[in-house]
Amino acid sequence: MAHTQHTPTLASLEEAVTVLFCLIDDAYALLNPDGRSHESLKRLSDSEVLTLALFQQLRGVESERSFLRDAQRFFSHLFPGVAGMHPSSLHRRLRKLRRFLEPLRRFVLPELVGDPETLVVDSTLLGVLHPRQVKQSAAGFEGAAWVKWGSFAVYGVKLHLICSTNRIPISYELTGANIADVLLVRELLVGAGLDEASVARRLLGDLAYCSGALGEELAKRGILLATEKADRRPPIRQQVEVCFAALKRVFGMDGTLAKTLTGLATRIAAKVAAYTYGCYVNRILGRPQGRIKELWA
DSSP, X not given: OOOOOOOHHHHHHHHHHHHHHHHHHHHHHHHOTTTTTTGGGSSSOHHHHHHHHHHHHHHTOOOHHHHHHHHHHHXXXXXXXXXXXXXXXXXXXXXXXXXXXXXXXXXHHHHHHOSOSEEEEEEEEEEOSOHHHHHHOSSOOTTOEEEEETTEEEEEEEEXXXXXXXXXXXXXXXXXXXXXXXXXXXXXXXXXXXTTOOSOEEEEEEGGGOXXXXXXXXXXXXXXXXXXXXXXXXXXXXXXXXXXXXXXHTTOGGGOOOOSHHHHHHHHHHHHHHHHHHHHHHHHTTSOTTOOHHHHO
16 A cells, blocks of 8 residues: 555554554455455455445444545545445445454454453444334334333334443344343353353343343353442443443444444444454554544544
8 A cells, every 4th residue: 555645644544544454454364265366356355345344434424425535535545446436336345245344353352352351231222213214114124123211212223232341342232122131141142252261250231131040040151240220330330331432422323324224234343343443453553542533533
């Protein structure tokens, strides 16, 4: 990737993009060693498409059209293939590659979280349609459901997540908004790959995860389930809320332009992967891990 003279801010961003591409390219080569056989026939390599997908989320741009316009104007020397590229072409390529988003994210997790002794579990609601849109749509939004939230009713999905104490998502699942939190704990732990771990762990959660049967089951696996009321939770318990806040505020997780459940799942996967890689790139560059927006926006 060639570099040109720019302002210090843009130069720092170009360095971050270059690091991001190198990380993804190395990981993708291991995850899909046969994926490069037809690279010469494509305007953008698979690694470039995946890098652009995460770069779009790190920039906080939800529209592919707006992002490509931005990329063509400022970053075409890094990604020559974006010149004249139609948004639908990028969308189709990413749709074919979406299965690699989570494996790519998990590739860097060991460097960020190691083998954590304390985990935090929680969920957050993501509205997908305004109530007025639900009434106007005969089919609604596949996979979404109504749920009461305080004095409001929300039509959407629920993001269940386990994170480390340094706010890195380890495992997550999407369900309808009316699915009980406690039902997802086992699946989240399996997704986190902690079943055979020998280290003793604590799993912190609110009262939505209070279950004697679940507590006994986890205890047999060396995991202590600790649940507290919101006003009694330890400060470390708030790290998952900070993680959710960043995903919503910086990455617009609760305001996607997805029209289908598959599209929503793809965007969520890209946002969580972008958040994880944003933290990792910051660490590599010697920056504060959580200050993502200051570098990429």
